[in-house]
Amino acid sequence: xxKLHLVFGxxxxxxxxxxxxxxxxxxxxxxxxxYASAEDAWRGAAQRTVDDAEMKYVVVHLHRLLExxxxxxxxxA
Numbered sequence: 001x002x003k004l005h006l007v008f009g010x011x012x013x014x015x016x017x018x019x020x021x022x023x024x025x026x027x028x029x030x031x032x033x034x035y036a037s038a039e040d041a042w043r044g045a046a047q048r049t050v051d052d053a054e055m056k057y058v059v060v061h062l063h064r065l066l067e068x069x070x071x072x073x074x075x076x077a
Contacts, residue, residue: 002033002063003033003034003035003061003063004031004032004033004061004062004063004066005031005032005033005034005035005037005038005059005060005061005062005063006028006030006031006032006038006059006060006062007028007029007030007032007038007041007042007045007057007058007059007060008026008027008028008029008057008058008060009026009027009029009045009046009049009055009056009057009058010022010023010025010026010027010055010056011025011054011055011056012054012055012056015053015054015056018056018058020056021054027045027057029041029042029045029057031062035059035061038059039059042057042058042059045057
């Protein structure tokens with residue numbers, strides 16, 4: 001299975017947090033099969049909005065959600 005990564009961004013209430021204010025206007029940058037390519041896309045998107053403190057872009061490790069680590073499953077039991 002590929003190690004899928006999602007890159008997206010949007011306006012946040014607090015630049016230190018991840019509470020996005022308008023989910024309908026999220027900027028979905030794309031899905032990537034390696035962290036390196038996701039990081040490049042994240043860096044490009046974040047750089048375009050560097051002067052806007054309320055814009056935040058993130059990389060989500062989708063592969064971790066699809067195939068969680070056994071240790072995580074044990075902690076949830």
